[in-house]
Amino acid sequence: MHISVNVDGVTYADEVEPRLLLVHYLRERLGKTGTVVGCDTGNCGACTVHLDGHSVKSCQMFAVQANGREVTTIEGLARDGKLHPVQEAFRSNHALQCGFCTPGMIMQAIDLLADEPDPDDETVRKGLEGNLCRCTGYQNIVRAVQDAAQRMKPGAGPKIEQHSDSSRDEHVGSRQPVGGE
Amino acid sequence: MTATAEPEVGKARLRKEDARLITGQTRWTDNIQLTGMLHMAVLRSPVAHARIRSIDCSRATAMPGVAIVLTGEDLAAEQGSLPCAWPITEDMLAPPAPALAVDQVNFAGEAVALVIADNAYRAADALAAIDVDYDELPVVLDLAEALQDNDLVHPDLGTNKSATWVYDSADAGSGTNVEDEIASAEVVLERTFRQQRLIPSFMEPRSVVVDPSAGMFTVWSATQIPHILRWMLAAVSGISEHKIRVIAPDVGGGFGGKLQVTPEELLCLLVARRMGRPVKWTESRTESMLSAHHGRDQIQKITLSARRDGTVTGLKVELLADMGAYLRLVTPGIPILGAFMFNAIYKFAAYRFVCTNVFTNKVPTDAYRGAGRPEATFAIERMMDELAVELGRDPMELRQQNWIKHDEFPFTTVAGLTYDSGNYEAATARAMELFDYSALREEQERRRSSGDPVQMGIGISTYTEMCGLAPSRVLGALRYAAGGWESASIRMLPTGKVEVITGTSPHGQGHETVWSQIVADRLGVPFEDVEVLHGDTASSHRGMDSYGSRSLAVGGTALVHAADKVLAKARRLAAHMMECDEADVEFATGSFSVRGTSTVRSLGDVVLAAHVAHDLPEGMEPGLDADATFDPDNFSFPHGTHLCATEVDTQTGMVKIVRYVAVDDVGTVVNPLIVDGQVHGGLAQGIAQALYEEAIHDEMGTLTTATLADYLVPCAADLPGFITARTATPATSNPLGAKGVGEAGTIASTPAVVNSVLDALRHMGVRDIEMPMSPERVWTALQGGVADASTPAAGGLGSIDSQGGQP
Numbered sequence: 011m012h013i014s015v016n017v018d019g020v021t022y023a024d025e026v027e028p029r030l031l032l033v034h035y036l037r038e039r040l041g042k043t044g045t046v047v048g049c050d051t052g053n054c055g056a057c058t059v060h061l062d063g064h065s066v067k068s069c070q071m072f073a074v075q076a077n078g079r080e081v082t083t084i085e086g087l088a089r090d091g092k093l094h095p096v097q098e099a100f101r102s103n104h105a106l107q108c109g110f111c112t113p114g115m116i117m118q119a120i121d122l123l124a125d126e127p128d129p130d131d132e133t134v135r136k137g138l139e140g141n142l143c144r145c146t147g148y149q150n151i152v153r154a155v156q157d158a159a160q161r162m163k164p165g166a167g168p169k170i171e172q173h174s175d176s177s178r179d180e181h182v183g184s185r186q187p188v189g190g191e
Numbered sequence: 192m193t194a195t196a197e198p199e200v201g202k203a204r205l206r207k208e209d210a211r212l213i214t215g216q217t218r219w220t221d222n223i224q225l226t227g228m229l230h231m232a233v234l235r236s237p238v239a240h241a242r243i244r245s246i247d248c249s250r251a252t253a254m255p256g257v258a259i260v261l262t263g264e265d266l267a268a269e270q271g272s273l274p275c276a277w278p279i280t281e282d283m284l285a286p287p288a289p290a291l292a293v294d295q296v297n298f299a300g301e302a303v304a305l306v307i308a309d310n311a312y313r314a315a316d317a318l319a320a321i322d323v324d325y326d327e328l329p330v331v332l333d334l335a336e337a338l339q340d341n342d343l344v345h346p347d348l349g350t351n352k353s354a355t356w357v358y359d360s361a362d363a364g365s366g367t368n369v370e371d372e373i374a375s376a377e378v379v380l381e382r383t384f385r386q387q388r389l390i391p392s393f394m395e396p397r398s399v400v401v402d403p404s405a406g407m408f409t410v411w412s413a414t415q416i417p418h419i420l421r422w423m424l425a426a427v428s429g430i431s432e433h434k435i436r437v438i439a440p441d442v443g444g445g446f447g448g449k450l451q452v453t454p455e456e457l458l459c460l461l462v463a464r465r466m467g468r469p470v471k472w473t474e475s476r477t478e479s480m481l482s483a484h485h486g487r488d489q490i491q492k493i494t495l496s497a498r499r500d501g502t503v504t505g506l507k508v509e510l511l512a513d514m515g516a517y518l519r520l521v522t523p524g525i526p527i528l529g530a531f532m533f534n535a536i537y538k539f540a541a542y543r544f545v546c547t548n549v550f551t552n553k554v555p556t557d558a559y560r561g562a563g564r565p566e567a568t569f570a571i572e573r574m575m576d577e578l579a580v581e582l583g584r585d586p587m588e589l590r591q592q593n594w595i596k597h598d599e600f601p602f603t604t605v606a607g608l609t610y611d612s613g614n615y616e617a618a619t620a621r622a623m624e625l626f627d628y629s630a631l632r633e634e635q636e637r638r639r640s641s642g643d644p645v646q647m648g649i650g651i652s653t654y655t656e657m658c659g660l661a662p663s664r665v666l667g668a669l670r671y672a673a674g675g676w677e678s679a680s681i682r683m684l685p686t687g688k689v690e691v692i693t694g695t696s697p698h699g700q701g702h703e704t705v706w707s708q709i710v711a712d713r714l715g716v717p718f719e720d721v722e723v724l725h726g727d728t729a730s731s732h733r734g735m736d737s738y739g740s741r742s743l744a745v746g747g748t749a750l751v752h753a754a755d756k757v758l759a760k761a762r763r764l765a766a767h768m769m770e771c772d773e774a775d776v777e778f779a780t781g782s783f784s785v786r787g788t789s790t791v792r793s794l795g796d797v798v799l800a801a802h803v804a805h806d807l808p809e810g811m812e813p814g815l816d817a818d819a820t821f822d823p824d825n826f827s828f829p830h831g832t833h834l835c836a837t838e839v840d841t842q843t844g845m846v847k848i849v850r851y852v853a854v855d856d857v858g859t860v861v862n863p864l865i866v867d868g869q870v871h872g873g874l875a876q877g878i879a880q881a882l883y884e885e886a887i888h889d890e891m892g893t894l895t896t897a898t899l900a901d902y903l904v905p906c907a908a909d910l911p912g913f914i915t916a917r918t919a920t921p922a923t924s925n926p927l928g929a930k931g932v933g934e935a936g937t938i939a940s941t942p943a944v945v946n947s948v949l950d951a952l953r954h955m956g957v958r959d960i961e962m963p964m965s966p967e968r969v970w971t972a973l974q975g976g977v978a979d980a981s982t983p984a985a986g987g988l989g990s991i992d993s994q995g996g997q998p
Contacts, residue, residue, distance in 0.1 A: 037222075043219070043222035044215015044216065045215065046395070046443075048394050048395070050475045050477060050898070051898045053898065053900050056394060084215035101209040101210075104864045104865065107699035107868055108443045108444040108699030109217065109699070110219070110393075112213055131912065138908075142394065142904050146875075147872045147936075148875070149871040149913055
């Protein structure tokens with residue numbers, strides 16, 4: 011089947027088998043190996059990407075289902091040499107060790123912060139239930155997500171990823187921690 | 192070259208590794224694409240024990256994109272037997288371990304055929320077209336039953352018993368006779384515990400790529416042990432070692448699970464040789480769970496003797512350890528790593544350890560985080576609580592009565608080890624304070640007296656472990672086939688930048704950061720000016736890799752020695768350059784100076800002078816590079832006190848950890864951020880053993896927990912926040928004073944949680960609950976059901992769930 015997908019700001023047109031998983035399309039066809047496969051059942055969340063700004067597990071959908079839509083991967087978050095605030099927060103809070111779950115964890119955290127701009131500990135833990143990490147015991151991941159929330163005020167959201175939207179700059183740009191807001 | 196004023200050691204440096212990991216610019220093995228690369232898929236046995244009557248590959252071979260289909264018979268002449276490097280006794284029985292089964296399968300998940308195709312989807316398609324005719328044999332699953340030898344896993348061996356290994360303090364001269372102590376004791380407790388089978392569950396599935404071009408075999412593998420792998424691949428395949436290069440690129444976790452020479456690594460190599468083209472294999476999660484080695488799986492019978500006043504006297508440990516179907520790289524030695532740790536921090540007069548290794552038709556077991564030591568720590572910490580209950584004593588006070596006091600170090604234990612340093616009093620005092628022990632005891636009492644449906648329990652674990660594996664002479668005495676040293680090189684580049692080559696092989700631990708800190712401190716160079724190379728046998732040719740909390744204590748020490756060699760030579764050259772006596776040269780923060788003068792040469796000046804070699808002292812070789820190899824004299828012994836408070840809902844059996852305090856003494860800390868992270872992750876895995884995880888085989892030997900939907904790796908919502916702190920008594924066995932931290936959290940936390948749950952429920956008549964303490968098991972125990980390991984497992988399984996854990 012013929013598909014046309016925008017991935018990290020670039021539009022690709024490809025012939026794909028209907029059964030080709032989105033994650034394999036990203037990795038094998040587009041060379042977007044930042045997104046990884048950790049399980050076959052949708053439990054681990056390592057393959058999490060954004061489809062039109064919302065998190066999906068790319069091992070649980072076919073490439074053809076992304077036809078005409080916009081995919082953002084971990085590789086498309088940094089802009090103009092600037093990391094996304096959630097990426098910054100993961101590094102600053104030592105929220106990763108082996109780093110294999112990290113791309114999915116970051117993509118899910120961004121999705122979570124879009125709905126919950128100032129999440130408490132429990133909200134973060136519940137919001138990341140679909141993403142497994144074997145290294146960190148989640149403690150620093152929870153801390154990083156809360157830290158990112160402060161860095162991102164007034165809020166995250168699908169807008170932050172829209173390559174055509176000039177308003178994104180103010181979101182990505184406002185990285186200084188804003189306390190007590 | 193700028194001097195670094197503030198010491199790097201002890202600084203919470205953010206990690207160098209993270210830049211690529213948070214942006215997706217990673218180098219996982221599965222990312223590799225090579226021109227002409229073929230994909231290997233593995234057909235795995237659905238049955239646990241069978242003769243292979245025939246394999247029909249004709250349909251599969253004819254499928255689109257399939258280059259070849261191979262069976263064990265095709266590879267029988269070249270595949271040899273996968274290595275076991277630890278024959279624990281002279282008479283240990285070890286069956287041949289073919290990478291691809293030839294005429295018999297011995298566990299469900301064993302590889303029986305390979306499809307090599309031009310892409311992974313087509314290779315998977317063709318697997319379904321292979322017809323294997325199995326002649327099923329009786330399956331051997333239960334350890335006690337296996338010992339009866341009614342049915343045999345490997346009929347040629349004549350028994351299911353692989354080996355029996357004994358340590359006896361009376362024979363070793365390290366203590367008295369345990370039977371005498373038991374016979375004369377005022378109190379004797381006998382308990383049986385089950386260490387359930389666990390799956391390491393590293394997040395990155397294993398992957399191997401072999402490129403046979405240019406007269407070399409380049410092997411990329413998601414492994415913890417590139418150096419050992421190269422050696423073993425050469426030994427098994429007959430390919431010359433110098434024609435094999437192994438690269439462990441970014442590796443996504445291991446936890447012992449990637450401390451292995453796998454069938455698939457060997458098979459990829461053999462197939463690449465046969466096809467003359469690059470070959471890749473990447474496993475699915477289910478394949479990983481069915482075929483990568485498992486951990487734990489022991490039945491522990493423990494007898495402890497004591498006096499009425501609480502003084503412990505004797506400890507007898509009788510283990511049955513499940514090897515699974517084959518002996519993998521260090522399978523038989525895993526329980527032996529626990530042999531020296533059951534006595535833990537306590538002063539027993541007598542100790543006897545007997546372990547019987549048993550074959551079953553299950554996935555082979557091998558190293559998993561802690562490897563033998565979590566099992567030992569669990570048993571002794573459970574027993575100390577049992578003794579406290581028996582004597583009506585506070586469990587912490589009873590431990591304190593029996594542990595080695597801080598002024599008694601170095602202390603030689605009843606198991607023959609010499610603990611170099613420690614302070615159990617200090618760690619415990621800090622933990623009790625952070626935990627608010629007495630307030631929680633009051634809360635517990637309040638809930639008991641009011642009959643609160645949600646009861647509270649407090650669990651203690653005062654653990655130690657042996658790390659820094661390992662003194663080579665000790666490994667030799669234990670019949671391990673390799674040494675325990677580690678190697679490091681420092682290359683001083685002409686611009687003053689530094690390349691460090693390490694034989695350790697990190698897979699999440701942050702060696703690039705920590706090794707840079709050590710070198711920056713030692714040489715007075717900026718942290719940013721150090722690059723750490725690892726995991727490639729072409730650049731880092733000598734090493735013993737990463738496991739057993741060894742990398743810093745052993746590999747970090749090698750690095751310190753290499754840096755000292757660089758400085759020693761640089762000092763000589765500096766004296767020559769400054770025209771002074773070497774004895775008058777001082778070195779501080781990256782600069783040499785002549786004592787009492789203002790003459791100064793930076794290390795960078797000296798490096799350049801050594802590199803251009805225009806004017807060197809008589810006989811000095813150009814360059815300042817240095818190599819060092821360190822073989823430790825002793826293990827290191829981290830310790831700590833962990834306290835866990837749980838709420839147990841007596842109506843649902845649900846357990847919730849409400850406070851967890853971990854105070855660890857891991858010696859000198861190089862990077863506190865990384866140490867905290869190691870503890871957090873370790874705690875999560877130990878708690879998971881206590882509450883969530885279990886690999887379950889059904890009565891046919893099928894692994895019923897072969898996905899992450901069935902095998903319960905905890906998510907963020909399953910775990911509490913942890914309160915961590917440290918006390919420090921530096922190790923005396925290495926110049927860094929480091930003890931190791933990779934396994935501490937896992938070792939300590941399991942008994943803390945289990946003791947806590949039992950403490951909540953003991954007054955309601957609950958004596959024991961098997962791990963994992965699922966709500967169902969807790970609830971059943973509260974109904975008066977006995978769920979301890981002394982009852983035969985339902986259906987003769989390694990599990991008490993007759994439904995195999997399924998509802």
